[in-house]
Amino acid sequence: MADLALTLNEEQLTILKDAALDFALSHGLVVRPPSSTDDATGQQGGVINAPVTLFPTPFPSNAFNNAVRIQPLYNQLVHDISQDDAFLKEIMESLSTVDDFVKRLYDLYLEVKKEGIVQPASLGLHRSDYIIHLNPGQDFSEAEIKQVELNTISVSFGSLSSLTGDLHRYLYATTGYFSDKIDISALPSSDSIESIASGLASAHKHYGSKTAKVMMVVQPGERNAFDQRWIEYNLLNKHGVVLIRKTLAEIADQGRLDPKTKALFIGDQEVSVAYYRSAYATTDYPTEKEWDGRLLAERSLAIKCPTIAYQLVGAKKVQQVLAASGQLERFVKDPVMVAQLRASFTGLYPLDDSSEGLAAYEAALKNSDELVMKPQREGGGNNIYGKDIQEALKTLTAEQRNAYILMDIIRPPITKNVLLRKGQLQRADVVSELGVYGIYLHDGHKVIRNDNGGHLLRTKGVESNEGGVAAGFAVIDSLLLV
Ligand code: ADP
Ligand code: MG
Ligand code: MG
Incomplete structure (x- = not known):
């Protein structure tokens, strides 16, 4: 495939582009245009194609299967850590002195816990992200997955990922431009468009009220609303459950708790599941009102996706602590599972006042080329990234450094592709990041669901450090298993 993007001429690429654009617009593989452009259509019903690649990207099937295999282990790990108050306390207290946002979330967690958690069930819709790593001399097919991070709140692109796979299979079937080169079975479809809705449906059913509705907690003016709408439509069409969209401010304004049961009502609608597609960034809380909305939902009987404890477990600091020797073993007893999980870790280092933290700090001051520093x-x-790390480290006090972790940069093999953004093609040298979705429901006593939920591939130009699609760096892709 890498060669394919090179061998096709401009005329063939234009044919692919036109077919891809029509497919995207007719299948809801779309986003709202950025409001910063003069395109007023955003408010008037206009959309643009979601940024995608024209071709699926080669990915080693062993690495893919491995990522899928360990997802249930990660789902379980998130839950088990979320139940360990002492572990969370130690990490969150160390962050609280240097990170106001983490402190606020942790304080909320403590407040709700002190009051008494009325809803014992928790729903996790996670996504574990990986970049593949090749050791010198290794063949592409032997590449290993290395975890970038584990997302436990507001994971996105489940719907647009499935649709991008559909797009690539459609182009494959109709244009004949790459049919002689690949086998259709090498283009695995992702069921993430259905699986996320099915996770919400399971939690809704567990809540046990036929008249209640699932509430998606959204950001005002969300550009990626169509990825979210597909979840709503799947939930309705496949499970008969209605989903309402509310911002944190609207929850504060319109919400109340039943004094006896603590059931959450928005107006006269009871909420079975509070599903956050917001509430993860500082900008989601511009005023105290948004915090009031969050607190109201947290105190309620609604099943939270995620619980605030799951959200805290998704912190990069937790990922770094788990990578330290002996820590994973606290939560995972089976040595085979420990080995499988640990094999997916890359180097992670603290920036605290421990001897490891000081050593990592000193080493980064000397050479930070192969590191990324994360808040x-x-x-x-x-x-x-890179040299900027040294500048940043010099401006921070020893205490402030603890708000960050250091991580080895993972450098994947580079391939070639053609990106389709806002209707424009761009040939590019690219690298990709795999995401694997996990669905997990626990009733407070036992696991109700622990499943895989499909996958996502995001691809970006090699020159970009960051990989977010919504942040404008990456595009949505699909897998060509090799
Ligand atoms: P966020 O929670 O903001 O998505 P990430 O840890 O996923 O934070 O980092 C954002 C992006 O930065 C990733 O999508 C990836 O492109 C890049 N990145 C992060 N960590 C690494 C790493 N260790 N090696 C290479 N790239 C990385
Ligand atoms: Mg990420
Ligand atoms: Mg993240």
Whole structure:
């Protein structure tokens, strides 16, 4: 495939582009245009194609199968960590002095816990992200997955990922431009468009009220609303469950708790599941009102996706602590599972006042070319790379450094593709990041569901450090298994 993007001429690419654009627009593989452009259509019903590649990207099937295989282990791990108050306390207290946002979330967690958690069930719709790593001399097919991060809140692109796979299979079937080169079975479809809705449906059913509705907690003016709408449509069409969309501010304004049961009502609608597609970034809480909305939902009987504890477990600091020797073993007793999980870790280092933290700090001051420095933030665009790390480290006090972790840069093999953004083609040298979705429902006593939920491939130009699609760096892709 890598060669294919090179061998096709401009005329053939234009044919592919036109076919791809029509497919995207007619199948809801779309986003709202950025409001910063003069395109007023955003408010008037206009959309643009979601940024995608024209071709699926080669990915080693062993690495893919491995990522799928360990997802249920990660789902279980998130839950088990979320139940360990002492472990969370130690990490969150160390962050609380240097990170106001983490402190606020942790305080909320403590407040709700003190009051008494009325809903014992938790729903996780996670996504574990990986970049593949090749050791010197290794063949592409032997590449291994290395985890970038584990997302536990507001994971996106489940719907647009499935649709991008459909797009690539459609182009394959109709244009004949790459049919002699690949086998259709090498283009695995992702059922993430259905699986996320099915996770919400399971939680809704567990809640046990026929008249209640699932509430998606959304950002005002969300550009990626169509990825979300497909979940709503699947939930309705396949499960007969209605989903309502509310911002944190609207929850504060319109919400109340039943004094006896603590059931959450928005107006006169009871909420079975509070599904967050917001509430993960500082910008989601511009005023105290948004925090009030969050607190109201957290105190309620609604099943949270995720619980605030799951959200905290998704912190990069937790990922770094787990990578330290002996820590994973606290939560995973089976040594085979420990080995499988640990094999997916790359180098992770603290920046605290431990001897490891000081050693990592000293080493980074000397050479930071192969490192990325990460704060406890989500949503892309927050990391520090290469030489900038040294500048950043010099401006921070020893205490402030603890708000960050260091991680080895994972350098995947480079391939060639053609990106389709806002109707325009761009040939590019690219690298990709695999995401694997996990569905997990626990009733407080036992696991109800622990499943795979499909996958996502995001692809970006090699020159870009960051990989977020919403942040404008990456495009949505699909897998060509090799
Ligand atoms: P966020 O929660 O903001 O998405 P990530 O840890 O996923 O934070 O980092 C954002 C992006 O930065 C990733 O999608 C990836 O492109 C890049 N990145 C992060 N960590 C690494 C790493 N260790 N090696 C290579 N690239 C990385
Ligand atoms: Mg993240
Ligand atoms: Mg990420």
